[in-house]
Amino acid sequence: MSSYGNMNIPSFTHGMDREDEEEMNIYANVDPINSFGVRTETENSKRHQTPQHTEIACVKIRSSRAAAVCLVLLCVLLLTAVIVLGVYIHTKSTNYTEEGAQLLTKNTNLTEERGQLLTNITNLTEERDQLLKLLTKNTNLTEERGQLLTNITNLTEERDQLLKLLTKNTNLTEERGQLLTNITNLTEERDQLLKLLTKNTNLTEERGQLLTNITNLTEERDQLLKLLTKNTNLTEERGQLLTNITNLTEERGQLLTNITNLTEERDQLLTKTIQLTKERDVLSLNKCDLIKQRDQLKQEKNEQSKSLCEKVGWTCYESIYYYVSSEVKNWTESRRYCTDRGADLIIINNKAEQDFVKRISGGAAVWIGLTDSDVEGTWKWVDGSRLTSGFWDPREPNGDRRENCVLNYSPGWADYPCDDTHYWICMGILK
Numbered sequence: 309m310s311s312y313g314n315m316n317i318p319s320f321t322h323g324m325d326r327e328d329e330e331e332m333n334i335y336a337n338v339d340p341i342n343s344f345g346v347r348t349e350t351e352n353s354k355r356h357q358t359p360q361h362t363e364i365a366c367v368k369i370r371s372s373r374a375a376a377v378c379l380v381l382l383c384v385l386l387l388t389a390v391i392v393l394g395v396y397i398h399t400k401s402t403n404y405t406e407e408g409a410q411l412l413t414k415n416t417n418l419t420e421e422r423g424q425l426l427t428n429i430t431n432l433t434e435e436r437d438q439l440l441k442l443l444t445k446n447t448n449l450t451e452e453r454g455q456l457l458t459n460i461t462n463l464t465e466e467r468d469q470l471l472k473l474l475t476k477n478t479n480l481t482e483e484r485g486q487l488l489t490n491i492t493n494l495t496e497e498r499d500q501l502l503k504l505l506t507k508n509t510n511l512t513e514e515r516g517q518l519l520t521n522i523t524n525l526t527e528e529r530d531q532l533l534k535l536l537t538k539n540t541n542l543t544e545e546r547g548q549l550l551t552n553i554t555n556l557t558e559e560r561g562q563l564l565t566n567i568t569n570l571t572e573e574r575d576q577l578l579t580k581t582i583q584l585t586k587e588r589d590v591l592s593l594n595k596c597d598l599i600k601q602r603d604q605l606k607q608e609k610n611e612q613s614k615s616l617c618e619k620v621g622w623t624c625y626e627s628i629y630y631y632v633s634s635e636v637k638n639w640t641e642s643r644r645y646c647t648d649r650g651a652d653l654i655i656i657n658n659k660a661e662q663d664f665v666k667r668i669s670g671g672a673a674v675w676i677g678l679t680d681s682d683v684e685g686t687w688k689w690v691d692g693s694r695l696t697s698g699f700w701d702p703r704e705p706n707g708d709r710r711e712n713c714v715l716n717y718s719p720g721w722a723d724y725p726c727d728d729t730h731y732w733i734c735m736g737i738l739k
């Protein structure tokens with residue numbers, strides 16, 4: 309409702325002062341106006357009701373009229389405001405069009421100026437490029453000028469030198485004249501020498517050919533000589549071979565006769581071998597029989613000798629018999645006792661026999677058949693064989709010429725005086 313107040317309509321506000329309360333009611337009942345028609349029917353239906361009701365209806369009609377008047381006034385005000393605005397806008401738009409035209413003209417002028425400026429810029433850039441090119445050319449020209457100056461100085465120096473050379477050249481031309489005369493003389497001499505040289509070269513070539521011919525001929529000669537020597541050797545060899553052939557043919561004849569003889573002999577030998585093999589088989593059979601008979605006889609003999617040994621008081625072991633004395637004699641008598649019975653003092657050849665002697669003697673000291681009576685220090689057995697290694701007591705032998713006969717006792721062998729009396733052992737072999 310304040311928007312209406314801002315429209316500056318004083319006449320309207322003055323007219324309204326009188327009826328403030330009514331106006332308020334009117335504004336309060338603006339909305340229900342629409343329902344006015346509806347209510348009329350109800351009012352008409354109730355028109356003939358009480359007097360209080362008729363007064364209320366009058367008030368409502370007045371207020372509705374006042375509202376209608378207000379609306380009309382408002383419409384008028386709005387129209388005037390619209391007209392004023394239209395006039396204002398029109399004047400403004402005319403001003404804008406004029407200003408737009410002025411701006412367009414300005415714009416066209418500015419575009420023209422910009423075009424001129426652009427052309428000026430292009431011209432200036434072209435001029436600048438040309439100036440830059442000129443600058444580069446200028447620098448090149450200054451460099452070239454420097455080089456030319458140096459060239460000029462060099463050329464002046466060369467000119468001075470050439471002048472000096474020219475003076476020399478005049479002297480040289482004179483010398484050249486003299487030299488030319490010398491050269492002509494020398495060429496003549498050279499031509500003569502060349503002729504001589506050509507002759508000389510021909511001679512050297514001929515000499516070379518002759519030398520090669522000579523070397524070839526000497527080689528051929530050497531080869532021929534070799535062939536000749538070979539030939540003589542071959543003839544000699546042929547003679548020897550012929551003699552050999554004759555010898556060989558003779559030998560072949562002899563060999564053939566030998567072969568025939570040998571074949572005959574072989575045949576005879578074969579027949580003989582056949583006979584001999586038959587005889588051998590017979591003999592082998594006989595041998596087997598004989599071996600059997602011999603073994604039987606041996607066995608019988610051993611048994612007989614064993615029984616004989618046992619009867620006499622000797623000890624028999626296979627084909628050997630022993631006797632350990634029960635009395636004492638010196639070495640010579642002891643040996644004699646043995647030899648009288650077909651035996652001799654015992655010979656000990658190895659450790660087994662040594663152990664056997666120790667066992668049968670029962671550790672007693674007994675003479676054995678070892679002595680150095682013939683040559684001092686040279687020990688011999690009773691069968692004449694020399695002692696190679698023995699079973700000496702570590703302290704023995706130590707008797708030199710005083711002790712020449714050997715005793716066996718528990719520590720081993722010892723040399724004793726042969727005249728001492730001890731037990732002894734005889735040994736014999738059954739035959």
Ligand SMILES: [Ca+2]
Pocket residue numbers: 680684685707708709710711712713723
């Ligand atoms: Ca001795």
Ligand SMILES: [Ca+2]
Pocket residue numbers: 704705706707711722723724
């Ligand atoms: Ca001794």
